[in-house]
Amino acid sequence: MCRKFEILEKRTLAPKIKEIVLYAPEIARKVRAGQFIIVRVEEKGERIPLTVADWNRNKGTLTIVFQEIGVSTYKLGKLDIGDRLTDIAGPLGNPSKIENYGRVICIGGGVGIAAIYPIARELKKMNNYVISIIGARSRELLIYEDEMRKVSDELKITTDDGSKGRKGFVSDELRDMLAKGVKVDRVIAVGPAIMMKVCADVTRPYGIKTIASLNPIMVCGMGMCAACRVEVGGKTRFVCFEGPEFDAHEVNFTELMKRLNAYREEEKIALEKYLKKIGEVKPNAN
Ligand code: NAD
Numbered sequence: 001m002c003r004k005f006e007i008l009e010k011r012t013l014a015p016k017i018k019e020i021v022l023y024a025p026e027i028a029r030k031v032r033a034g035q036f037i038i039v040r041v042e043e044k045g046e047r048i049p050l051t052v053a054d055w056n057r058n059k060g061t062l063t064i065v066f067q068e069i070g071v072s073t074y075k076l077g078k079l080d081i082g083d084r085l086t087d088i089a090g091p092l093g094n095p096s097k098i099e100n101y102g103r104v105i106c107i108g109g110g111v112g113i114a115a116i117y118p119i120a121r122e123l124k125k126m127n128n129y130v131i132s133i134i135g136a137r138s139r140e141l142l143i144y145e146d147e148m149r150k151v152s153d154e155l156k157i158t159t160d161d162g163s164k165g166r167k168g169f170v171s172d173e174l175r176d177m178l179a180k181g182v183k184v185d186r187v188i189a190v191g192p193a194i195m196m197k198v199c200a201d202v203t204r205p206y207g208i209k210t211i212a213s214l215n216p217i218m219v220c221g222m223g224m225c226a227a228c229r230v231e232v233g234g235k236t237r238f239v240c241f242e243g244p245e246f247d248a249h250e251v252n253f254t255e256l257m258k259r260l261n262a263y264r265e266e267e268k269i270a271l272e273k274y275l276k277k278i279g280e281v282k283p284n285a286n
Helices: 025-030 071-078 112-125 145-150 170-179 193-206 253-260 264-277
Strands: 007-014 017-023 036-040 048-056 061-067 087-092 103-109 129-136 154-159 186-190 210-213 229-232 235-238 245-247
Touching: 017 071, 025 048, 025 061, 025 087, 036 061, 048 071, 048 087, 048 112, 061 071, 071 264, 103 112, 103 170, 103 193, 112 129, 112 145, 112 186, 112 210, 129 145, 129 170, 145 154, 154 170, 170 193, 186 193, 193 210, 193 253, 229 245, 229 253
Parallel strands: 103 129, 103 186, 129 154, 186 210
Antiparallel strands: 007 017, 017 061, 036 048, 036 087, 048 061, 210 245, 229 235
């Protein structure tokens, strides 16, 4: 008998990137592509928003993928099979709008690949022609290649250093495809804010509807605290409640990136203190 919020499976996908399968039957029953959950690792712990990468409604499980970048995600990564999370809130946010658009490009950058995976899968089920472009800094950081291949009609891979696939960014592949005249009805991008901004800049001259799944700092996840506010089309919007997906051509990415960097120094200091406390060396800044 599984206990609520118990970790049933765990695997390391890449250095500092982990996947865990959790028992959370109520959420697994309702969750849809594009939605997220907020987890807490301990009673007084930070609330960690994580996009749901997969689910199994019969088994009552959710799959999440995360990168150990701050104290809380490090603590999450230290949990093992059989351990339980303190709590999980969700499913949160609006599901992706899945329709038959025609030819869709799904773009995933870094850890964002796990978040684009269920969206690509549902779009494929809706008989879209799915072209996926996934990219990472290098070969060993590329995750979910097999999963993405299964749900895509075409899969393009990029790495920043050229160690796998095309050398360059996902946006370079997108730029070349559009320049070659590939007809595209919709683009959906999930990854670092700068990647989504550049992808939006690439598609703008072609007038291709482009959706970005935003990842601001988030606290409550339910539209009350306003930590996740972003400017979209000149208006303040709450990502947790009104998003996370927005028209990428309307998003003020400069402001989003500024807000994402607001606590970088504090986060770095907190992580250094934590690693010192548990006797682990400071990780490389990659
Ligand atoms: P990263 O910095 O390793 O970049 C991943 C890829 O994004 C690169 O390989 C490249 O192809 C592209 N990219 C990076 N910089 C670019 C630029 N200047 N121009 C064009 N393309 C560029 O990414 P990471 O460290 O794995 O971080 C993943 C990011 O995804 C995090 O910021 C995380 O918050 C975000 N994320 C978002 C969601 C969501 O639902 N919105 C879900 C998971 C992760």
